Amino acid sequence: MxxxxxxxxxxxxxxxxxxxxxxxxxxxxxxxxxxxxxxxxxxxxxxxxxxxxxxxxxxxxxxxxxxxxxxxxxxxxxxxxxxxxxxxxxxxxxxxxxxxxxxxxxxxxxxxxxxxxxxxxxxxxxxxxxxxxxxxxxxxxxxxxxxxxAPSMAGADLAGEVTTTEPYVVPAIGEKRLTVAAVDLGIKAMTPHRMAERGIEVHVLPADATLEQVRATGADGVFFSNGPGDPAATTDAVELLQDVLRDRTPFFGICFGNQMLGRALGLETFKLKYGHRGINQPVMDRTTGKVEITAHNHGFAVAWPTDLDTAVKTPFGDAAVSHVCLNDDVVEGLEVHDASGELLAFSVQYHPEAAAGPHDAEYLFDRFADLMLARRGDAARTPRSETTEGTVR
CATH class of the missing domain: 3.50.30.20 (Carbamoyl-phosphate synthase small subunit, N-terminal domain)
Structure with missing residues (x-):
C-alpha cells in the first residue's frame, strides 16, 4: 500500500x-x-x-x-x-x-x-x-x-489524566470472599479481574480518593495500580497511602503503586536511564529465591538508601527489598513489617496480571488474598488451582 x-x-x-x-x-x-x-x-x-x-x-x-x-x-x-x-x-x-x-x-x-x-x-x-x-x-x-x-516526563503528574471519573465495582467471580478498594492511578482491566477470580469484590476508586471513600467500601485491603508520570509529582496518593498504613489495612501495589509505597515510607524515587518495558524481564523474589520472567512498563524506580540486604526503619515499620531486577539490581519490590513482625504491606514494580506477558508472578494476587484473610483471622487460604484455572488468554 x-x-x-x-x-x-x-x-x-x-x-x-x-x-x-x-x-x-x-x-x-x-x-x-x-x-x-x-x-x-x-x-x-x-x-x-x-x-x-x-x-x-x-x-x-x-x-x-x-x-x-x-x-x-x-x-x-x-x-x-x-x-x-x-x-x-x-x-x-x-x-x-x-x-x-x-x-x-x-x-x-x-x-x-x-x-x-x-x-x-x-x-x-x-x-x-x-x-x-x-x-x-x-x-x-x-x-x-x-x-x-515539549514538557519532559520528569515532574509530570499524569495519574489524574488517566484515572476513572467515577467509582465502579468489579464483582467477585463465584463466592465473594473479600473486598478490596483499588485506587486507579492508570489501572489495567486484567488487574481487578485477577482479584475477582480469587473471590474478591473490587471497588475501583479515582486517583483522588479519600480515606473516607476507601473505608466506605468496607475493604479488607487496599490496592494501588500502575500508572504514568513521575511518582515525585503525585502527592495525594502518597498521603492516602500513609493513612491506609496508619489504619493497618493490608496493602498491595504494583508498578506506580510500588513507587507510591516507597514515597509513603519516606524513600526517594529516581528516573531510570531508559526504563524497563516488555514481557521478558528477569526478577528474583528474595523471599523465596525464585526467579520470575515478568512484564514491565516503568521509567522510574525506588531508590534504596542502603545495601539491598539491609532493612530500613520507617514510621510504619521495617521496610525491606523483596524483589530485585537481575539485569541491573533495580529495586522491584518492597515489604513492610510492623513492630511485631507482621506483614503490613507489599508491592512490586512489575505487572503480575500478565496482560500481556508471562504468568510467573500471578502468585502475588494469592499472597494479597492470604494476607487479607490472615489479618481477618480467616483460616481459609486462597485455592490457586481453582481460582486461576482457565484464565490464560
Missing part, C-alpha cells in the same frame, strides 16, 4: 526517515522502547504509556490484528507508535480488524520503515528522551524545535 513519507526526530537531533503508520499528523512524547514480541494491543491500551512514544523492538508488528477481548482500557494511550515492518494482513481467528485501523480511528500518529534496532540502541546509550513524529512536514528543524519545547 502507498504510504505518506514521515520523519522521526529525537531531542538530540538524531533523525530517521520512514513512512506513516496509523493516523496522518504530528505528535510528540517521550521515546521509550518495548521488548515484547507480542502483546502490542495490551501495550497500546495500557494507561501507563500516557505521553510516551513506544518503539517496538520486534520487527514485525500487527500480525494478529486486534480484537475486542484484549484491550486493557477503553482507548489507546500511547502518544505515538514506531514499528519497522507493519503486517500487511491480520492473521488470527480472534482478529476483528487490523492494528492500523485502530491507530487511524483513534488518531494515533506513527512511523514505519525505520531501523528500530538503531533507534533502540541510541536510546539505550543516550537514555529515554523526547521525540517527535510527523507525516505532515519534512522540516526537521521545525519538528526538532517543537520536540525541545
Amino acid at each position: 502507498s504510504r505518506t513519507p514521515a520523519i522521526l526526530v529525537l531531542e538530540d537531533g538524531r533523525t530517521f526517515h520512514g513512512e506513516s503508520y496509523g493516523a496522518i499528523g504530528e505528535t510528540v512524547g517521550e521515546a521509550v522502547f518495548s521488548t515484547g514480541m507480542t502483546g502490542y494491543q495490551e501495550t497500546l491500551t495500557d494507561p501507563s504509556y500516557r505521553r510516551q512514544v513506544v518503539v517496538m523492538t520486534a520487527p514485525h508488528v500487527g500480525n494478529t490484528g486486534v480484537n475486542a477481548e484484549d484491550p486493557e482500557s477503553g482507548r489507546i494511550w500511547v502518544a505515538g507508535y514506531v514499528v519497522r515492518d507493519p503486517a500487511r494482513v491480520a492473521s488470527s481467528w480472534r482478529a476483528t480488524r487490523t492494528l492500523e485501523d485502530d491507530l487511524v480511528e483513534q488518531g494515533v500518529v506513527g512511523i514505519s520503515g525505520i531501523d528500530t534496532r538503531a533507534l533502540t540502541r541510541h536510546l539505550r546509550e543516550r537514555g529515554a528522551m523526547r521525540v517527535g513524529i510527523s507525516s505532515v512536514t519534512d522540516d526537521v528543524d521545525a519538528l526538532l524545535a517543537t520536540v525541545q519545547a
Whole structure:
C-alpha cells in the first residue's frame, strides 16, 4: 500500500526517515522502547504509556490484528507508535480488524520503515528522551524545535489524566470472599479481574480518593495500580497511602503503586536511564529465591538508601527489598513489617496480571488474598488451582 513519507526526530537531533503508520499528523512524547514480541494491543491500551512514544523492538508488528477481548482500557494511550515492518494482513481467528485501523480511528500518529534496532540502541546509550513524529512536514528543524519545547516526563503528574471519573465495582467471580478498594492511578482491566477470580469484590476508586471513600467500601485491603508520570509529582496518593498504613489495612501495589509505597515510607524515587518495558524481564523474589520472567512498563524506580540486604526503619515499620531486577539490581519490590513482625504491606514494580506477558508472578494476587484473610483471622487460604484455572488468554 502507498504510504505518506514521515520523519522521526529525537531531542538530540538524531533523525530517521520512514513512512506513516496509523493516523496522518504530528505528535510528540517521550521515546521509550518495548521488548515484547507480542502483546502490542495490551501495550497500546495500557494507561501507563500516557505521553510516551513506544518503539517496538520486534520487527514485525500487527500480525494478529486486534480484537475486542484484549484491550486493557477503553482507548489507546500511547502518544505515538514506531514499528519497522507493519503486517500487511491480520492473521488470527480472534482478529476483528487490523492494528492500523485502530491507530487511524483513534488518531494515533506513527512511523514505519525505520531501523528500530538503531533507534533502540541510541536510546539505550543516550537514555529515554523526547521525540517527535510527523507525516505532515519534512522540516526537521521545525519538528526538532517543537520536540525541545515539549514538557519532559520528569515532574509530570499524569495519574489524574488517566484515572476513572467515577467509582465502579468489579464483582467477585463465584463466592465473594473479600473486598478490596483499588485506587486507579492508570489501572489495567486484567488487574481487578485477577482479584475477582480469587473471590474478591473490587471497588475501583479515582486517583483522588479519600480515606473516607476507601473505608466506605468496607475493604479488607487496599490496592494501588500502575500508572504514568513521575511518582515525585503525585502527592495525594502518597498521603492516602500513609493513612491506609496508619489504619493497618493490608496493602498491595504494583508498578506506580510500588513507587507510591516507597514515597509513603519516606524513600526517594529516581528516573531510570531508559526504563524497563516488555514481557521478558528477569526478577528474583528474595523471599523465596525464585526467579520470575515478568512484564514491565516503568521509567522510574525506588531508590534504596542502603545495601539491598539491609532493612530500613520507617514510621510504619521495617521496610525491606523483596524483589530485585537481575539485569541491573533495580529495586522491584518492597515489604513492610510492623513492630511485631507482621506483614503490613507489599508491592512490586512489575505487572503480575500478565496482560500481556508471562504468568510467573500471578502468585502475588494469592499472597494479597492470604494476607487479607490472615489479618481477618480467616483460616481459609486462597485455592490457586481453582481460582486461576482457565484464565490464560
